[in-house]
Amino acid sequence: MNVWLNRFRTFDWRNTWPKVVAAVPVIIFLLIPVFTQGEIVLNMLILSGIWAVAAMGFTLILRTGQFSLGQAAFMAIGGYTSAIISVVLGWPWWFAFLLSGIVSGIVAMLIGSVVLRVGGIYFSIITLSLTEVIRIIAQQWEPVTHGSRGLITTPPPNIDLGPLHINFMANSVPFYYLTLILVAVTGLVFWQIGKTRMGGTFYAMLANQTLAEHEGIHLMKYRVIAFTLAGVFAGFAGAIYANYLTVISPLIFGLWQSIQIMMMSIVGGMSSLVAGPIIGSTLLYVLGIQLARLPIYGIAQLLYGAVVVLVLIFLPKGTGLIDLWPRIWRKIYREVEEYEIPGETRQED
Amino acid sequence: MPPAGIWIDGLVQSSTYITMAFGMVLVFSILGILNWTHGQYYMLGAVIVYYGVTAAGVPFPISMLVTGLIIAGLGMLVKKVIIDRVSGDLYVGAVTLALIFFFEGLASMLFGMQDKGLANVMPGSMDFGSFSVSYQKIAVVGFTLVVMIAMYIVLNRTKVGLSIRAAAQEPRAASLYGVRVDRVSLIVMGIGCALAAWAGCIMGPVYSINPFIGRIPMIFSLLAIVIGGLGSLSGAIIGGLILGFLNSVMAYYISYYSEVVLFALVIILLLVRPQGLFGAALK
Numbered sequence: 001m002n003v004w005l006n007r008f009r010t011f012d013w014r015n016t017w018p019k020v021v022a023a024v025p026v027i028i029f030l031l032i033p034v035f036t037q038g039e040i041v042l043n044m045l046i047l048s049g050i051w052a053v054a055a056m057g058f059t060l061i062l063r064t065g066q067f068s069l070g071q072a073a074f075m076a077i078g079g080y081t082s083a084i085i086s087v088v089l090g091w092p093w094w095f096a097f098l099l100s101g102i103v104s105g106i107v108a109m110l111i112g113s114v115v116l117r118v119g120g121i122y123f124s125i126i127t128l129s130l131t132e133v134i135r136i137i138a139q140q141w142e143p144v145t146h147g148s149r150g151l152i153t154t155p156p157p158n159i160d161l162g163p164l165h166i167n168f169m170a171n172s173v174p175f176y177y178l179t180l181i182l183v184a185v186t187g188l189v190f191w192q193i194g195k196t197r198m199g200g201t202f203y204a205m206l207a208n209q210t211l212a213e214h215e216g217i218h219l220m221k222y223r224v225i226a227f228t229l230a231g232v233f234a235g236f237a238g239a240i241y242a243n244y245l246t247v248i249s250p251l252i253f254g255l256w257q258s259i260q261i262m263m264m265s266i267v268g269g270m271s272s273l274v275a276g277p278i279i280g281s282t283l284l285y286v287l288g289i290q291l292a293r294l295p296i297y298g299i300a301q302l303l304y305g306a307v308v309v310l311v312l313i314f315l316p317k318g319t320g321l322i323d324l325w326p327r328i329w330r331k332i333y334r335e336v337e338e339y340e341i342p343g344e345t346r347q348e349d
Numbered sequence: 350m351p352p353a354g355i356w357i358d359g360l361v362q363s364s365t366y367i368t369m370a371f372g373m374v375l376v377f378s379i380l381g382i383l384n385w386t387h388g389q390y391y392m393l394g395a396v397i398v399y400y401g402v403t404a405a406g407v408p409f410p411i412s413m414l415v416t417g418l419i420i421a422g423l424g425m426l427v428k429k430v431i432i433d434r435v436s437g438d439l440y441v442g443a444v445t446l447a448l449i450f451f452f453e454g455l456a457s458m459l460f461g462m463q464d465k466g467l468a469n470v471m472p473g474s475m476d477f478g479s480f481s482v483s484y485q486k487i488a489v490v491g492f493t494l495v496v497m498i499a500m501y502i503v504l505n506r507t508k509v510g511l512s513i514r515a516a517a518q519e520p521r522a523a524s525l526y527g528v529r530v531d532r533v534s535l536i537v538m539g540i541g542c543a544l545a546a547w548a549g550c551i552m553g554p555v556y557s558i559n560p561f562i563g564r565i566p567m568i569f570s571l572l573a574i575v576i577g578g579l580g581s582l583s584g585a586i587i588g589g590l591i592l593g594f595l596n597s598v599m600a601y602y603i604s605y606y607s608e609v610v611l612f613a614l615v616i617i618l619l620l621v622r623p624q625g626l627f628g629a630a631l632k
Contacts, residue, residue, distance in 0.1 A: 313431065
């Protein structure tokens with residue numbers, strides 16, 4: 001009894017409580033369709049999940065010190081790949097969905113291995129041009145993409161798993177779980193990357209490129225890896241987006257969506273590869289939807305811009321909202337704040 | 350051979366891109382950042398001059414001058430209050446991108462979404478026999494020529510220009526020689542924003558005015574300075590001319606695909622020669 005009590009006392013509550021509290025929203029997200037199947041709530045969560053995946057990719061690229069304005073282009077590539085393969089060629093839906101990520105990843109790798117040679121501001125301009133090129137091609141290549149009228153996607157087939165019948169057309173719940181799975185997979189992959197040696201390498205590249213290169217880090221290799229991974233998951237996100245909206249048109253993937261992804265990532269904070277983008281995109285998307293209901297047009301954009309500016313001024317260097325989380329816990333434990341490189345895992349002793 | 354109207358349109362487009370690109374080049378060479386909000390200063394210029402002419406009844410040239418001063422003040426305010434407080438080049442880029450949304454939202458709240466026109470400012474056109482050119486388009490080209498000459502004089506013949514050039518070349522050494530670099534960068538931000546606003550004013554009567562007109566000129570003037578070389582004023586002129594004529598002449602033959610060709614051209618140019626056609630290699 002005494003031993004058990006001792007173990008109870010020496011248990012590391014300080015590191016456990018934050019994790020327990022952080023697990024609560026995950027469980028809530030899993031159970032939301034049990035409480036409500038309202039289309040408005042699910043719609044909001046599905047779309048913020050889709051943007052969160054794209055924003056995670058942006059954060060990963062930003063970690064290597066590059067500023068990509070091409071995330072929406074890869075979403076467009078993924079969306080159009082899945083739509084064209086399933087509608088025009090008539091291949092199975094799930095196969096098309098799988099291909100959307102692969103094609104977008106291959107395109108990202110090919111483009112990245114050429115374009116990432118010029119870094120910095122030029123990379124931003126090239127990715128901007130790329131986004132516009134993809135959008136114009138989608139608009140003008142009438143026979144395949146149906147131009148600005150948009151391509152109507154085929155719904156995913158029904159799945160019969162014994163007693164469980166999943167019908168994607170009936171309501172949004174299957175799409176909700178599909179998005180949740182995508183967010184979870186992307187999050188797990190990026191989280192593991194953040195923990196490994198590669199994550200440390202990305203941080204070194206963000207802190208000081210020249211020093212990182214002299215430490216023997218092959219900058220080009222890691223940039224292409226980050227760009228490709230971001231492209232793969234943006235492609236999947238784009239495919240879900242196109243299929244959820246049931247129509248894909250060039251208007252939904254432009255430079256302004258790329259900037260929106262950037263804002264979500266910056267507001268959430270880049271000290272975390274997973275939680276930051278999720279918080280940022282959910283917050284900004286829900287804010288945008290709520291403000292769009294007001295009769296004053298433009299207030300959503302105004303506040304979007306203002307929020308990002310305020311976050312960048314008061315939470316500098318891209319720490320974002322996620323950085324408030326450890327600060328709150330330090331306040332609770334009354335610890336003295338110390339500077340800690342964000343993302344670096346604490347040594348277990 | 351495309352008709353004369355296409356070439357005139359190319360010249361008008363080039364003129365806008367050149368005026369906008371001047372401001373971007375100046376800001377880039379002093380502050381070391383790309384001001385992504387530049388197109389929104391263009392839009393705000395057009396909006397303010399619209400109100401100046403229609404609501405306040407001020408003559409077009411005077412309201413244009415005042416608009417330039419207002420936007421210059423706005424640019425300086427943004428520089429002082431926002432850009433100076435954000436550290437890191439990546440995040441300064443992010444903050445100027447976010448300001449695009451801020452200004453567009455502001456303009457849509459105050460100005461409304463519908464297109465408005467200023468067509469009655471300079472009516473009439475000049476007849477050249479087989480074709481005619483409206484006075485408004487002539488004014489655009491003439492204004493750009495004035496801007497080019499004025500910029501040349503300011504940069505090469507005045508003390509402010511000397512300190513701007515010094516600060517662009519070597520900020521630390523310039524500050525050792527008594528140039529107040531922070532003040533110079535403020536002035537440059539003001540000049541850049543005023544040029545963008547004037548481009549918006551002079552183009553206002555040619556096209557219609559709405560809160561989103563700033564997007565396309567921003568992207569194209571960005572491409573112009575990339576073609577000419579970031580940080581080079583003569584490069585901006587050449588880049589603007591190439592871009593304006595190429596865009597309008599190619600659009601005559603292959604319609605919207607001309608933009609794809611332009612963007613592809615810029616991507617290839619950046620890969621082969623990142624410093625642009627005329628730019629010196631950057632550090």
